[in-house]
Amino acid sequence: MGKGFAYLLVAMLIATAPAARAQTGPATLVADDIAFDQGSLTASGAVEIFADGRVLRARRLTYLREEDRLLVEGPLTLVDGDRSILVADFASLSRDLRGSVLRGARLVLDRRLQIAANEVVRDEAGRYTQLYETVASSCEVCADRPTPLWQIRARRIVRDEVERQLYFEGARFEVAGVPVAWFPTLRLPGPGLARSTGFLAPRFRSDDILGTGVTVPYFVALGPSRDLTVAPFATNRGATALNLRYRQAFDAGAFAIEGAFGRDDTRRGSTRGYVFADGSFVLPLNYRLDFDLEAVTDDTYLLDYAITEKDRLDSRIALSRVERDNRILAEVIAFRTLRDGERSDTLPSRVVTLTREQRRDLWGGIRSWQIEAHGRERPVSVAPPGFPPSSARDVARLSASAGWRRHWVLGPGLVTTAFAEGHLDVYQVAQDPTFADRMVTRFVPYAGLEARLPLVRHDGTVRHVLQSIAQIVLAPDRRPAVPNEDSITPEFDEGNLTATSRFPGRDVRELGRRVNLGLSYAREPLEGWSVDAFVGRTFRTRDLTQFPTGTGLDSKASDWLVSLAAGTGERISVLSRTLFDDRLDVSRSETILRWRDADARLETRYTFLEADAAAGRPIDTSEWGLDAGVDLTADWTGRVNWRYDFVTNDASRAGIGLTYRSDCVTVDFDVERRFTSGSVLQSTTLFGLSVELAGFGADDARKRRNRCGT
Known part of the structure; x- marks a missing residue:
């Protein structure tokens, strides 16, 4: 050539x-x-x-x-x-x-x-x-x-x-x-470029509070591990805000900061905004540093701007080390409430905790111990008018726990467990007339035996497992009262039937001698329906009135705990848990149904909770929720969400959305109505619209449907 x-x-x-x-x-x-x-x-x-x-x-x-x-x-x-x-x-x-x-x-x-x-x-x-x-x-x-x-x-x-x-x-x-x-x-x-400085797809929104506006994000790639997003927002009613987000990654961790500030007509003359930050870093000697910051100028900003529905903010910094047999934790948490009728200065809004745990093999079993120093402080020194005397209470606590547990397998597969543990707590209480600024010491010992007999049958394609559970727990009936702030909402479910205490924290330890009985069944097929069922109950020698009404534990014999989970892979799943007494009166119940196929998705949930004033629930809760989506055509997808309160016979939230998704564009349109309102919170309707063109940057165009049908 x-x-x-x-x-x-x-x-x-x-x-x-x-x-x-x-x-x-x-x-x-x-x-x-x-x-x-x-x-x-x-x-x-x-x-x-x-x-x-x-x-x-x-x-x-x-x-x-x-x-x-x-x-x-x-x-x-x-x-x-x-x-x-x-x-x-x-x-x-x-x-x-x-x-x-x-x-x-x-x-x-x-x-x-x-x-x-x-x-x-x-x-x-x-x-x-x-x-x-x-x-x-x-x-x-x-x-x-x-x-x-x-x-x-x-x-x-x-x-x-x-x-x-x-x-x-x-x-x-x-x-x-x-x-x-x-x-x-x-x-x-260009196609496939994951990070590039420039404008992102705008987002349009309209609601009854702020008016009709648009957010125009501008992304700045500061380097391979840093970026900044600047997103101005403005509406026809004069609301303006500047949204910012900064992210940076390091070899040992990463952090992100996001926030906004601006003005609108809801609070004339005041600058409104928020700051959220979080990060996590790996330190030498297997230590880990985690932090998050949550701050906002006023109680309704996060809802007004559809940022989050969180109504209690917590800022936290923690240093921890978690290993197979050891755990060390030092953390500081600051709380702020956004709830109507609550004041942050009357809550234990500043909390400090130091914890050290360890477990080792001992006498054929496992022994464990824990030492914890804990303090919580309220900013006010005197209870405000109209608030209980404990609204100014400060608490310092030093706790120590130790326990031992061992398992044996006897006869035809009977799994037996012996356990013993003790919990010592020393409280220093200030600014609470109930405890007269004095020190309170409490020691709660536990001992018990547990037996489980699993029976298994396998017919080639399905395995059936039936297991009976019996447990005896010995504990004292009386102990000195201590301030209770971390154990207000106890739970009773199949996961803690055999726990020595059903309270979530350390301030209250479950007392009294009791017997816990349970029966579980599992069907485990190679394909088809799987089933997990459980029934359990607790019997006490005395009713010590420790548990509030509505927990299912507030009597000598607890409510019956019945749970059922069934499903066929990812297509259909049902989960139901109910607490009811001998008269079949229900104290708690929750049922969740999830269904999915190639063209539709559905999740519906019903929740009933009996009134519990101590947990901030003065009336019964009976609510039904629905979240669903369906592919209407090859390009259109519809979705709907719904929350209905059967106690007030009113909808609390409703929304509908449409998505058009073709080979070259995605359009999202949403309408959501929030019906609930209070002295500060207003009912509102929110409209949202976004348009994204495919083919530019790192989109998922390869997964999109071929428009010509080939």
């Missing part, structure tokens, strides 16, 4: 490739017919050139020896792996590559974005590709729908291979062929 011709074959592939790479070997030419004469070489028929993993297919090519130029007649196609496909009508390439020109070209990037151009010119270094008189879109053009849903027409597009950016000049954005926006210049990230 000659060295000049071989060089031009290689040069052509480098010039037309989307990402120029060094050629390590000669190009290979395959054609139906190759003709030579004194001034040229012509290849025709099914012409193919292979070089460095790229393939060029053309109808005819001619090498002009005197001009040292290669002419390629199309239609020609250059395939560069999965990254790009270039189709053109004609290409002309010179030895120095300065005259590399393609006409009537169409470039497909990452099988996402298509750019059609009258002419394509590539620079000598191979970094920039210029496309003239272009049309760009990620929408597939079908025979029955020749006009794409959206497209960008531009006088010129410059593609930067190094930065993976697309620069548009004289751009016009069209929807269904109708121009809707003009841009003198426009920059968009």
